[in-house]
Structures are given as structure tokens and as C-alpha cells.
Amino acid sequence: MTPVVFDLDGTLIDSLGGIARAANALLAEQGLAAVPERQVAGYVGHGEHIFIDRLIADTALDAGDRAALLARFMTHYKAASRNTPLFPGVAEALARLKARGVALGLCTNKPGGPLAAVLDGLGWQSMFGAVVAGDTLARRKPDPAPLLHVFDRLGGRGVYVGDSPIDGATAQAAGVPFVLFTQGIRTVPVQDIAHDAAFDDFADLPGILDRLAG
Numbered sequence: 001m002t003p004v005v006f007d008l009d010g011t012l013i014d015s016l017g018g019i020a021r022a023a024n025a026l027l028a029e030q031g032l033a034a035v036p037e038r039q040v041a042g043y044v045g046h047g048e049h050i051f052i053d054r055l056i057a058d059t060a061l062d063a064g065d066r067a068a069l070l071a072r073f074m075t076h077y078k079a080a081s082r083n084t085p086l087f088p089g090v091a092e093a094l095a096r097l098k099a100r101g102v103a104l105g106l107c108t109n110k111p112g113g114p115l116a117a118v119l120d121g122l123g124w125q126s127m128f129g130a131v132v133a134g135d136t137l138a139r140r141k142p143d144p145a146p147l148l149h150v151f152d153r154l155g156g157r158g159v160y161v162g163d164s165p166i167d168g169a170t171a172q173a174a175g176v177p178f179v180l181f182t183q184g185i186r187t188v189p190v191q192d193i194a195h196d197a198a199f200d201d202f203a204d205l206p207g208i209l210d211r212l213a214g
């Protein structure tokens, strides 16, 4: 069975609302107005450093306080991560794949702190055979190193499932097929993201993986 590795934010978990709440809690603390969720979507994907830089660039947050602002944001982010909902059908799809003996992995740019809060909240401490967070290795997506590391730990290359152009570029750099979930934190059109297959309902994923495995 070919291993399957998943992205997390916008792929398995519907986390944009919680991430936006964390950003807006930071802004409120600084006496600043909230930013809309669709704007926050444009900050997500490259990890917490790019996130805070984009938030500072778009608001009156003081760039001179960057380190302290990032630390505060991470505190809000971790708190907001504890009750993150799954997208519909995710639990069933993962259970079906597991029942077939498919090795499952996770490769996300989400930092380890909020990631642990999400996994604990979902009772997913042993759902994946290998997990790499954004700050686990020296390099992060779209560098292929984290994804290749997860496949190595799972014992073989397989398919990457994600929601963003970063995920597509990572799969391409790693030389593995990419399956795009179209209902995630996507800010560019589906046709602008190179993919081998796309789906909008997790019930369809096991069949797609069967077809890709040929």
C-alpha cells in the first residue's frame, strides 16, 4: 500500500477561523481593528514568521515589536488550536485508509506548539506514523526536505494531499503525485495549482488514491 501524507491547515482541519481569531486577539490587545478572515487566508501557508510579517505589513502593528508580537500571537494561536474542527468526512476517510493498512503521515508548516494542541484536541496522538511540523527541521515547505523526511519515516514514497500552491510545489520538488483538496485555505484558482487529481469531498479520496496507485 502506498503511503499517504497530508497537509494539515485547510486540508484535514478547518482552522482558518481559529487562526483569524488568534490574529484578531493580538490586534485587539494592541487597540487595533480586526482583519477579515479572507485577508488572514493570505497570510497562511509559510509558517508563523511570514504570517506575522504579513499581518504587520497590513496593519498598524509596530514592526519594532516583532519578536514580542510573534510570541503573543503564538500564545493566542495555541489556545485557538485546541478545538479545531475537521472538514466533513475526514475522520471516516482516514479510518478507511487505516483499515486498508495505508501508512499515514503529516507534513505541515504549522509550528509544533499549535500542532500539538490540535492533535491532542482531536485525540490524534497516534493517528500518523510520521509527523513533521514547520519548525521540526531546518527547512520547511515548499522545500521538499520535510515531505521526503515523512515518506522516509513511513518506509516509502507515496502521494501528498494538500490545499495550497505551496503543497503542490512541495510535492513537485519531492517528485511525488499531488492531490488537491479544493475547499481549504485556497487563495488562487484551482487551475493555477499543478495537481494530479482534485476533490471537494473526502468521501471521494480513497477512490482517487486507488486510481493514482493504478
Ligand SMILES: O=C(O)COP(=O)(O)O
Pocket: 007, 008, 009, 010, 043, 044, 045, 046, 047, 048, 107, 108, 109, 110, 111
Ligand atoms: O501554518 C501554516 O502556515 C500552514 O499550515 P499547513 O502547511 O498545514 O497548511
Ligand SMILES: [Mg+2]
Pocket: 007, 008, 009, 010, 011, 045, 162, 163, 164, 184, 185
Ligand atoms: Mg494547508
